[in-house]
Amino acid sequence: MYFLFSVTDILNIFFPPLCPICGVFMPSGWLNVRRKGLFGWSPLLPCDKCISLLSTPNQYICPRCGSMRQKFDFGKPNCKGCRHLYFSFKRAIVLGEYKGELRSIVLRMKTDKSGFYARTISTILLQERRNLLNENSFDLIVPTPSHRKRRWWRGVNSPDFIAKEISRSLNIPVAINAVKRTAETALQFHLSDQARLKNVAGAFSINPKMKKLLKGKRILLIDDILTTGATCNEITKILKKAGAKNITVCAIARAIGNFNKKKK
Numbered sequence: 001m002y003f004l005f006s007v008t009d010i011l012n013i014f015f016p017p018l019c020p021i022c023g024v025f026m027p028s029g030w031l032n033v034r035r036k037g038l039f040g041w042s043p044l045l046p047c048d049k050c051i052s053l054l055s056t057p058n059q060y061i062c063p064r065c066g067s068m069r070q071k072f073d074f075g076k077p078n079c080k081g082c083r084h085l086y087f088s089f090k091r092a093i094v095l096g097e098y099k100g101e102l103r104s105i106v107l108r109m110k111t112d113k114s115g116f117y118a119r120t121i122s123t124i125l126l127q128e129r130r131n132l133l134n135e136n137s138f139d140l141i142v143p144t145p146s147h148r149k150r151r152w153w154r155g156v157n158s159p160d161f162i163a164k165e166i167s168r169s170l171n172i173p174v175a176i177n178a179v180k181r182t183a184e185t186a187l188q189f190h191l192s193d194q195a196r197l198k199n200v201a202g203a204f205s206i207n208p209k210m211k212k213l214l215k216g217k218r219i220l221l222i223d224d225i226l227t228t229g230a231t232c233n234e235i236t237k238i239l240k241k242a243g244a245k246n247i248t249v250c251a252i253a254r255a256i257g258n259f260n261k262k263k264k
C-alpha cells in the first residue's frame with residue numbers, strides 16, 4: 001500500500017513552512033525543523049537566500065579577530081587589522097558583518113523579548129559554523145553580560161538567548177550569570193582602540209558562586225556584536241584568572257573596529 005502524501009506534504013498544507021525572516025514559502029521547510037517539538041514555536045531554518053544574505057563564508061573571516069579579511073590576508077593566521085594586537089582568547093567565530101540585513105536583525109534581537117530573532121539567528125549560526133561549533137570542542141557556554149541598567153532599558157540581554165539556544169542544540173551546559181558587569185561602561189561605539197581597552201578594564205567580575213564551575217573548562221563566550229574584541233578580551237582574562245582552560249569567542253556580527261577604519 002502506498003501513501004499519496006508524505007508527512008511533509010500534509011504538514012505543508014496545514015502549517016505552511018514560511019521563511020521566518022522574509023516569509024517566502026519553503027517546500028521542504030519541515031524537513032529543516034531542528035528541534036524535536038514540531039508546531040509553531042519551533043524556529044525553522046530560514047530560506048537559502050536569507051542565509052546567504054546574513055552569513056559570510058568562513059574563509060573570508062579572520063579566525064583571530066573575526067573581521068572580514070582582505071584579499072591579501074588569505075591563508076595567513078592573522079588579518080592585517082589584528083596583526084599588531086594581542087587577544088587572550090583562542091579564536092573568534094563570527095556569522096557575518098554588522099551591516100545590511102544582519103545589522104537589522106541584530107538590532108531587532110536587542111529588544112525582542114520573545115527571543116524569536118535570537119533563536120532564528122542562532123539556528124543559522126549553528127548550521128553555517130557547524131565544523132567550528134560542536135559538542136566536543138567546549139565544556140561550558142558563557143554569555144557576555146550587560147549592565148543591569150542597560151538591560152532594564154532594553155529589556156533583554158540577547159547574548160543570553162543565543163547562549164541558551166546553542167546550549168540546547170549542542171547539549172553543552174550554559175552559565176548565564178557567571179560573569180557580572182560591575183561598572184557601567186560608557187558606550188563603546190565612538191571610542192578608539194586604546195580608549196576601549198581602558199573603558200572595559202575592571203568592568204567585569206566573576207560570580208563567586210560560579211567559580212568552581214569554571215575550573216579547567218574550555219569556554220565558548222557568546223556576544224552579539226564583536227567590535228574590537230576589547231570586551232571579550234577583558235572577560236577572557238578574568239575567566240582565565242578564575243581557572244578556565246581556554247576561551248573561544250563566538251559572536252553574531254563583526255562591526256568594523258576603528259583600527260580597520262584608519263587603514264582604509
Ligand SMILES: [Zn+2]
Nearest residue numbers: 019022047050
Ligand atoms: Zn527568507
Ligand SMILES: [Zn+2]
Nearest residue numbers: 062065079082
Ligand atoms: Zn584579524
